Amino acid sequence: xxEKRMIEEEKHYEEVIAEESICINDNLVYEKPDTLLDTxxxxxxxxxxxxxxxxxxxxxxxxxxxxxTIGVAPVGCSVFAYNYLNIDMSEAAHGRASAVATxxxxxxxxxxxxxxxxDGDLAAIGTGETLHTCNRGxxxxxxxxxxxxxxxxxxxxxxxxxxxxKSTTTPFGRDVKIMGNxxxxxxxxxxxxxxxxxxxxxxxxxxNVRRAKKAILNGFQYQKREKGLxxxxxxxxxxxxxxxxxxxxxxxxxxxxxxxxxxxxxxxxEKEDE
Amino acid sequence: xxxxxKLMKGNEAMAEAAIRAGxxxxxxYPITPQSEVLEYLTNFAYQKTGMVILQAESEIAxxxxxxxxxxxxxxxxxxxSSPGISLMQEGISYIxxxxxxxxxxxxxxxxxxxxxxxxSQGDYYQSVKGGGHGDYKMIVLAPSTVQEMVDYVKLGFxxxxxxxxxxxxxxxxxxxxxxxxVELFEQLPRETVNGIEKWATIGKTKDRxxxxxxSLHIQPDKMEEIxxxxxxxxxxxxxxxxxxxxxxxxxxxxxxxxxxxxxxxCQKAAMLAREKGFKVxxxxxxxxxxxxxxxxDSYTKQIKGILDVEMNAGxxxxxxxxxxxxxxPVEFHGRMGGVVPSPEEILEKIEEKFVGxxx
Ligand SMILES: Cc1ncc(C[n+]2csc(CCOP(=O)(O)OP(=O)(O)O)c2C)c(N)n1
Ligand code: SF4
Ligand SMILES: [Mg+2]
Numbered sequence: 072x073x074e075k076r077m078i079e080e081e082k083h084y085e086e087v088i089a090e091e092s093i094c095i096n097d098n099l100v101y102e103k104p105d106t107l108l109d110t111x112x113x114x115x116x117x118x119x120x121x122x123x124x125x126x127x128x129x130x131x132x133x134x135x136x137x138x139x140t141i142g143v144a145p146v147g148c149s150v151f152a153y154n155y156l157n158i159d160m161s162e163a164a165h166g167r168a169s170a171v172a173t174x175x176x177x178x179x180x181x182x183x184x185x186x187x188x189x190d191g192d193l194a195a196i197g198t199g200e201t202l203h204t205c206n207r208g209x210x211x212x213x214x215x216x217x218x219x220x221x222x223x224x225x226x227x228x229x230x231x232x233x234x235x236x237k238s239t240t241t242p243f244g245r246d247v248k249i250m251g252n253x254x255x256x257x258x259x260x261x262x263x264x265x266x267x268x269x270x271x272x273x274x275x276x277x278x279n280v281r282r283a284k285k286a287i288l289n290g291f292q293y294q295k296r297e298k299g300l301x302x303x304x305x306x307x308x309x310x311x312x313x314x315x316x317x318x319x320x321x322x323x324x325x326x327x328x329x330x331x332x333x334x335x336x337x338x339x340x341e342k343e344d345e
Numbered sequence: 346x347x348x349x350x351k352l353m354k355g356n357e358a359m360a361e362a363a364i365r366a367g368x369x370x371x372x373x374y375p376i377t378p379q380s381e382v383l384e385y386l387t388n389f390a391y392q393k394t395g396m397v398i399l400q401a402e403s404e405i406a407x408x409x410x411x412x413x414x415x416x417x418x419x420x421x422x423x424x425x426s427s428p429g430i431s432l433m434q435e436g437i438s439y440i441x442x443x444x445x446x447x448x449x450x451x452x453x454x455x456x457x458x459x460x461x462x463x464x465s466q467g468d469y470y471q472s473v474k475g476g477g478h479g480d481y482k483m484i485v486l487a488p489s490t491v492q493e494m495v496d497y498v499k500l501g502f503x504x505x506x507x508x509x510x511x512x513x514x515x516x517x518x519x520x521x522x523x524x525x526x527v528e529l530f531e532q533l534p535r536e537t538v539n540g541i542e543k544w545a546t547i548g549k550t551k552d553r554x555x556x557x558x559x560s561l562h563i564q565p566d567k568m569e570e571i572x573x574x575x576x577x578x579x580x581x582x583x584x585x586x587x588x589x590x591x592x593x594x595x596x597x598x599x600x601x602x603x604x605x606x607x608x609x610x611c612q613k614a615a616m617l618a619r620e621k622g623f624k625v626x627x628x629x630x631x632x633x634x635x636x637x638x639x640x641x642d643s644y645t646k647q648i649k650g651i652l653d654v655e656m657n658a659g660x661x662x663x664x665x666x667x668x669x670x671x672x673x674p675v676e677f678h679g680r681m682g683g684v685v686p687s688p689e690e691i692l693e694k695i696e697e698k699f700v701g702x703x704x
Contacts, residue, residue: 138548141546150561156555159555160546160555161558162559167406171409171412174416177410178417199402203401
C-alpha cells in the first residue's frame with residue numbers, strides 16, 4: 072500500500088470515528104492486545120502469521136503473564152516476531168528455536184517459554200531439535216505454522232508441501248517418488264510420551280480463530296502443570312508464494328490442506344488432569 | 346569448601362571448576378576425549394549447587410541451548426572436541442553477534458575428518474580466525490596445565506561477562522586426559538551477574554523496554570554499525586586482555602614459541618639446549634585472541650631466530666610471522682595426527698635450524 076493512500080485512509084477512518092463516536096467504552100468489543108506492539112507488521116496481506124501473533128498476544132494478556140513470558144522467534148517469515156510482541160524475546164538460528172527455548176526454560180523454569188516456528192524451520196532443518204525437545208517433554212509451548220512452503224526464501228518446497236503442489240523447486244508439482252511424501256510431523260510428535268498436549272488448528276475463519284486461541288491458551292496454562300510439552304500446529308497460508316489472493320488461498324487451504332492435515336486434537340490431557 | 350589440593354584428570358578438574366565457579370548450566374554431547382566433563386557433572390553438579398546439566402541430542406542442539414540460556418543471563422558452559430566444535434560454528438557466530446557471555450571448551454583431537462582421538466592443536470585457525478561466518482572474535486584461552494584448565498574456567502566466565510563475548514578454552518586431548526595435582530578454588534555462590542536485566546531475556550518488567558536477543562539487522566547501515574561496535578570491542582580486548590608466559594627469556598638468543606601443552610615440552614627442550622650451551626627461551630601465548638604480537642615483536646632486537654612448535658601443520662606460526670614481520674627468521678616444527686613432539690626432537694630442530702647460522 073503506498074504512503075499517500077495510507078494517509079488518505081487514515082484520514083477517512085478518523086472522520087468516520089469522529090462522526091459516529093463508536094469508540095466509547097460501552098461499545099468496545101475489540102481492541103489491540105497490550106502485548107501486541109504498534110509496529111506495522113511486515114507480513115503480506117492475508118497471511119496467517121499476523122493472526123497467529125495476535126492470538127499469542129491475546130492469550131498472554133488474558134493470562135496476565137506478560138512479565139513472565141519469553142518467546143523464541145525462528146528463521147522464516149516470522150523472524151521478526153520479536154518486533155511485534157511486547158515481551159522479552161530471543162531470535163534463534165534456523166531450526167534451533169526449540170533448543171534455544173530449552174536453554175531458556177531449563178535455567179528459568181518458573182517462566183513461560185514458547186517457540187514460534189515455520190514448517191521448514193521445525194520440520195526440515197530443525198527436525199532433530201523438534202523431536203528431542205518434544206521427547207524430553209520440555210515444559211514449553213511450540214506454535215508451529217504450517218503453510219506448506221518456504222515463505223521467507225521465496226516459495227521453495229517445504230517438508231509439508233502437498234503432493235502435486237507447485238513451488239519454485241517443484242515447478243511441476245511435488246513428485247513424491249523423487250521428493251518423498253509431505254511430512255505429518257505433528258502426528259509423529261503426538262506419539263511421544265513427553266508431549267502433554269498436541270493439536271492442529273487453523274486461522275481461516277472466526278470459528279477456527281477462536282479454537283486456535285483456545286489451543287494457545289491451553290498451551291500456556293499446561294506449562295504450569297509441568298507435565299510436558301504443548302504442541303499447537305496452525306495450518307496456515309502463504310498467499311504470496313502460493314500465488315493466490317488471500318481469499319483464494321484460504322479456499323485452497325480448506326479444500327487441499329485440511330484433508331491431508333485434518334484439524335482437531337491429536338492428544339489431550341487425561342480426564343483426571345483436567 | 347576451602348582451597349583444596351587434589352590429583353585430578355584435566356577434564357574432571359575442569360568440570361569441578363565449573364561447579365565451583367558457580368556455573369548455572371552445562372549443555373553438551375559426548376565425544377572423546379572429553380566425555381568425562383559431562384559424566385563428572387551429571388554425577389556431582391546438581392547435587393552440589395543445583396546447576397542444570399543436560400545431555401543434548403547433538404552439538405548443534407547444545408550450542409543453541411547455550412545461546413538460549415546465555416541469553417537469559419546465566420553462567421553457561423559447553424565442552425566438546427573438534428568435530429563437535431565444527432558443528433557448533435553457526436551457533437557460535439550467532440552468540441558472538443548477539444554478544445552473549447558463555448564458556449566453550451574444545452578438547453582438541455587430531456583431524457581433519459573423524460581423525461583420531463589423540464591430542465592435537467589443529468583447531469587454532471578455527472578458534473582464532475573465525476570458524477563460523479562473519480567478522481567475529483572469541484576470547485581464546487590456551488592452558489598448558491591441568492591447573493590452568495581449572496583457573497581458566499573461572500577466568501573464562503569473568504571475561505565472558507566482562508566483555509559479553511564467548512570465551513573459548515582451547516585445550517587438547519592429552520591435557521584433558523592427564524592427571525596432575527591441582528589447587529581448586531573455593532566454592533563460589535551461584536548468583537545473578539549484575540546488570541543482566543539490561544539485555545537478558547528474563548521476563549519484561551513494567552519498568553523497562555523489552556529485551557531482544559538477536560543477530561539479525563537487515564538494514565546494511567545498522568549491520569555495519571553492529572560490526573563496528575564489535576570491532577571496537579575486540580580492539581579494547583586486545584588492549585586489555587593479552588596474557589602470556591615467558592620461560593628463560595632474559596638472556597635468550599633463540600626463542601621457541603608454542604601454546605598449550607607443547608609449550609611445556611618446549612621448556613624441557615630449552616633446558617636441554619642450555620645444557621649444550623645454546624641460550625634458548627620459550628614464549629607461550631596464554632591468550633590466542635588477543636594475541637601478543639607486540640610482546641613477541643619486542644624480542645626481535647634480542648634474539649637471532651624463532652622456532653615455532655605446534656601439534657598441527659603450522660597455524661599459530663602465521664601470527665608469529667606477522668608479529669616479527671621478517672625481522673628475524675621464523676622456523677616451524679609440527680607434528681600432526683595425534684603425535685606429540687618430544688623435547689629431544691625439538692632440540693634437534695633447534696640445532697638443525699639455528700646452530701651455525703650466522704646472526
Ligand atoms: C542455516 C540456514 N539455512 C538456510 C537459511 C535460509 N532460510 C531462511 S528461512 C528458510 C525457510 C523458512 O521457511 P519456513 O520455516 O516454512 O517459514 P515461513 O517463511 O514459511 O513462515 C530458509 C531455508 C538460513 N537462514 N539458515
Ligand atoms: S511470504 Fe507467505 S508466509 Fe511470508 S509473509 Fe508473505 S504470505 Fe506470509
Ligand atoms: Mg513455511
